[in-house]
Amino acid sequence: MIKNLRRLLHCRRATAAVEAAIFAPIFLLFTLGITDLGTRMFAFMQINAATQAGAIYVIGHLGAGSVCETLTPACLAGIKAAMNDAIGESSFCTGSVCTASMGACADGSPACIIVEATYPYTPILLDAVYTWAQSVTVHGTATVRIS
Amino acid sequence: MKALSKLLRSRSGAVGLVTAFVLPVLLGFTSVGVEVGHWYLVQRQMQGAADAAAISAAAQYIADQVAGNGSSTAYQTTGQHYAGLNGFTIPVANTCLITLSSDNCGPVRAVDARPIICSAPPCVVVEITQDTFQWLSTPASFEPNSLGTIKPIPTPILVERSVVSVVLRLAANTPQGHSCILTLANARNAIQVRGNGDIHANCGLLIDGGRDQNARTPNINSNPLCSDGTTPPCAGLTLSGSNAMVHITNLTVAASSAGPAGHSCPDQTRCFLYNPPTSPLLATAIFKNVETPDPFAERIFTKPAGSVVTGITTILPGGVGYTVNSTRKFTVQGGTGIPAKFTATVSNQGRVTGIPVLTDPGAYTTLPANPVSVTVDDNKGSGATFTLTSGACLPNAKFPTIPVPGRAYCSISLSGQNNAVNFPTGIYYIEGGEAGCAGLCLNSGSYTSDAAGVTFVLTKTASGTTYAQMNVSGSGSINFTAPPNNINANGSACASNCANTTFGMIIFQDRNAPESLALDDGGAVTSSNLAAGTTLNSMNGCGSNPSCRTLSGSLYFPKQTLAFSGNGTVQGTCFGLVSKYLDDAGSPTFQNGCLPGTTGGGGSSGSVIGGSFRLAQ
Numbered sequence: 001m002i003k004n005l006r007r008l009l010h011c012r013r014a015t016a017a018v019e020a021a022i023f024a025p026i027f028l029l030f031t032l033g034i035t036d037l038g039t040r041m042f043a044f045m046q047i048n049a050a051t052q053a054g055a056i057y058v059i060g061h062l063g064a065g066s067v068c069e070t071l072t073p074a075c076l077a078g079i080k081a082a083m084n085d086a087i088g089e090s091s092f093c094t095g096s097v098c099t100a101s102m103g104a105c106a107d108g109s110p111a112c113i114i115v116e117a118t119y120p121y122t123p124i125l126l127d128a129v130y131t132w133a134q135s136v137t138v139h140g141t142a143t144v145r146i147s
Numbered sequence: 148m149k150a151l152s153k154l155l156r157s158r159s160g161a162v163g164l165v166t167a168f169v170l171p172v173l174l175g176f177t178s179v180g181v182e183v184g185h186w187y188l189v190q191r192q193m194q195g196a197a198d199a200a201a202i203s204a205a206a207q208y209i210a211d212q213v214a215g216n217g218s219s220t221a222y223q224t225t226g227q228h229y230a231g232l233n234g235f236t237i238p239v240a241n242t243c244l245i246t247l248s249s250d251n252c253g254p255v256r257a258v259d260a261r262p263i264i265c266s267a268p269p270c271v272v273v274e275i276t277q278d279t280f281q282w283l284s285t286p287a288s289f290e291p292n293s294l295g296t297i298k299p300i301p302t303p304i305l306v307e308r309s310v311v312s313v314v315l316r317l318a319a320n321t322p323q324g325h326s327c328i329l330t331l332a333n334a335r336n337a338i339q340v341r342g343n344g345d346i347h348a349n350c351g352l353l354i355d356g357g358r359d360q361n362a363r364t365p366n367i368n369s370n371p372l373c374s375d376g377t378t379p380p381c382a383g384l385t386l387s388g389s390n391a392m393v394h395i396t397n398l399t400v401a402a403s404s405a406g407p408a409g410h411s412c413p414d415q416t417r418c419f420l421y422n423p424p425t426s427p428l429l430a431t432a433i434f435k436n437v438e439t440p441d442p443f444a445e446r447i448f449t450k451p452a453g454s455v456v457t458g459i460t461t462i463l464p465g466g467v468g469y470t471v472n473s474t475r476k477f478t479v480q481g482g483t484g485i486p487a488k489f490t491a492t493v494s495n496q497g498r499v500t501g502i503p504v505l506t507d508p509g510a511y512t513t514l515p516a517n518p519v520s521v522t523v524d525d526n527k528g529s530g531a532t533f534t535l536t537s538g539a540c541l542p543n544a545k546f547p548t549i550p551v552p553g554r555a556y557c558s559i560s561l562s563g564q565n566n567a568v569n570f571p572t573g574i575y576y577i578e579g580g581e582a583g584c585a586g587l588c589l590n591s592g593s594y595t596s597d598a599a600g601v602t603f604v605l606t607k608t609a610s611g612t613t614y615a616q617m618n619v620s621g622s623g624s625i626n627f628t629a630p631p632n633n634i635n636a637n638g639s640a641c642a643s644n645c646a647n648t649t650f651g652m653i654i655f656q657d658r659n660a661p662e663s664l665a666l667d668d669g670g671a672v673t674s675s676n677l678a679a680g681t682t683l684n685s686m687n688g689c690g691s692n693p694s695c696r697t698l699s700g701s702l703y704f705p706k707q708t709l710a711f712s713g714n715g716t717v718q719g720t721c722f723g724l725v726s727k728y729l730d731d732a733g734s735p736t737f738q739n740g741c742l743p744g745t746t747g748g749g750g751s752s753g754s755v756i757g758g759s760f761r762l763a764q
Contacts, residue, residue, distance in 0.1 A: 016161065019161065019163055044188060045191050049195075052199070065643055066644055143229065143233060144203055
């Protein structure tokens with residue numbers, strides 16, 4: 001038994017395969033990590049674009065008699081449609097993924113529109129591997145004063 | 148030595164060695180990729196934040212203007228604040244404002260040399276700058292350039308800009324104005340006074356909103372002539388004949404002269420102040436090289452689509468069960484659009500027997516098929532059917548029987564039996580005119596509007612080629628008020644995205660109406676304007692009746708001539724006339740002019756009551 005083990009240790013056959021087997025997980029970790037990072041950045045951009053599209057929709061439909069004079073269900077539907085368009089996915093704004101509120105601004109100005117969106121992001125790698133690739137809810141907000 | 152030689156020959160750990168060499172290079176390229184990606188992400192956020200900040204700043208700017216704080220710079224701190232709320236810290240000076248007369252965007256241009264695109268001032272500009280985050284790469288990192296070679300990455304500063312164009316909404320009834328007449332013709336007799344004509348205007352005259360009155364020279368423009376065939380400068384007041392004169396408060400022209408030499412102001416024998424009327428109009432009251440843009444250039448109207456009911460006949464026996472011995476009101480059923488209405492009498496058998504009288508021609512995109520059924524106002528009875536005839540507009544409208552706003556009329560001709568009419572608030576679309584009346588014809592009588600205002604739109608039918616015009620004559624009284632704010636065709640208020648933006652306008656003639664190309668000294672349209680023929684809009688005198696023309700609003704004929712004759716006072720709380728040419732052979736008096744939004748010499752700006760904005764860059 002010990003003799004066989006010694007023989008294996010001194011064996012020079014398939015050294016490349018052995019070395020590749022040692023480094024492959026490192027490469028794999030590296031590649032998947034970069035992929036996760038890129039995916040998360042993309043998700044962040046999508047959310048950012050969606051919230052801005054929602055806010056722009058409101059700005060284009062302001063005023064008495066227009067659909068977004070107040071935050072009516074029709075206005076909210078328009079906001080969500082604009083956000084879906086921006087993301088390119090018609091069912092993105094389901095449930096409470098996209099929200100909007102209209103009211104006095106935090107600085108005391110009469111009216112602001114705040115559009116928010118969240119998107120659960122799940123990386124390929126396990127949470128413990130990279131800090132930037134952990135499961136997280138990507139969140140975006142657009143705040144615009146409208147009067 | 149022996150050990151080194153052994154190491155060199157050693158075949159162990161080859162993959163590790165290769166990895167050791169390749170990994171740093173791989174890491175370098177990867178980090179560049181990640182970082183460039185990050186720049187795009189930041190840039191995307193910056194653009195959104197700049198838009199949000201610029202819109203917020205524009206909202207503050209509008210609020211300041213409405214509050215009368217015209218010179219407030221609160222918009223700058225607002226821009227800074229909202230850029231911060233959206234993730235970016237910028238200096239106060241990175242929010243700036245461009246107006247027709249001022250520009251504080253120097254600091255913005257200093258950080259971003261790109262020209263600021265602001266074709267419609269005022270514009271609020273927000274510039275966001277951000278140092279790129281040197282995350283994984285270092286200044287020694289590399290990226291391929293367009294030639295396929297490698298160049299060091301500079302340390303870029305990302306810059307994003309947003310320009311928001313602001314449209315301020317002015318009060319329709321501006322403070323009692325200083326200008327009452329604006330002509331737009333590129334011709335030296337844009338305003339022509341002839342014969343014994345004498346314009347009395349307790350307000351200014353403005354000539355030409357164009358910018359090219361001095362520019363049509365051989366050096367600048369291949370066509371050396373004004374549009375009427377004369378030589379530049381083009382815009383002006385022409386006093387045709389030795390008896391023609393004016394009594395005005397001031398004169399503003401876009402050209403470098405007030406009119407043809409010897410036939411215009413100043414002229415001590417023919418140009419006078421309105422008050423005192425014996426004092427000559429001084430040269431200092433004549434403003435040259437001052438543009439006056441057409442204040443109604445952006446206004447729109449939307450005429451009703453489709454057709455209207457022009458006639459209705461009963462198909463006997465006329466149903467059963469209707470309330471007897473009375474005149475009932477009926478509404479046509481079916482079709483798409485606003486239903487027509489009429490009245491008819493009911494016999495003592497409960498049947499409709501009287502000849503129906505149309506009271507509202509409706510406005511249909513799809514007419515109901517004949518025979519049509521109807522409902523009656525008290526919902527008693529049924530079964531009567533009717534045959535409709537239809538057309539693009541309602542001919543021979545018998546006012547005041549059918550004063551329904553929002554409908555298409557072939558003409559509105561009031562005189563004789565129809566000489567006392569009050570128009571309910573709304574917009575009246577007059578399409579093409581008819582034999583005997585070219586559009587809106589008001590002869591002696593008493594014609595009024597509701598206080599909330601009316602607009603008469605002079606246009607054509609969808610398939611027609613003739614445009615309606617206005618002819619006012621006789622000594623009766625006319626008292627019309629323009630809507631102070633935008634209204635819908637039916638007279639209801641419209642706050643935004645309006646299909647008709649006619650506030651402040653009593654008459655709105657279609658911009659596609661055949662254009663008056665020149666006036667000759669006789670005031671007639673010349674042979675160069677073959678299409679026009681007798682197509683002058685006219686307003687004749689009303690003698691000594693001081694209140695015969697009370698017009699609180701503007702008359703707008705952007706492509707045609709308005710001809711005055713006779714005497715009489717045109718007044719109202721806020722009068723304005725905008726036409727291509729004004730031909731005057733009489734002695735009208737104009738009071739209380741207040742053309743909105745004009746500047747320079749004559750007009751006064753109205754108070755700001757609101758505004759809107761759009762992204763411009």
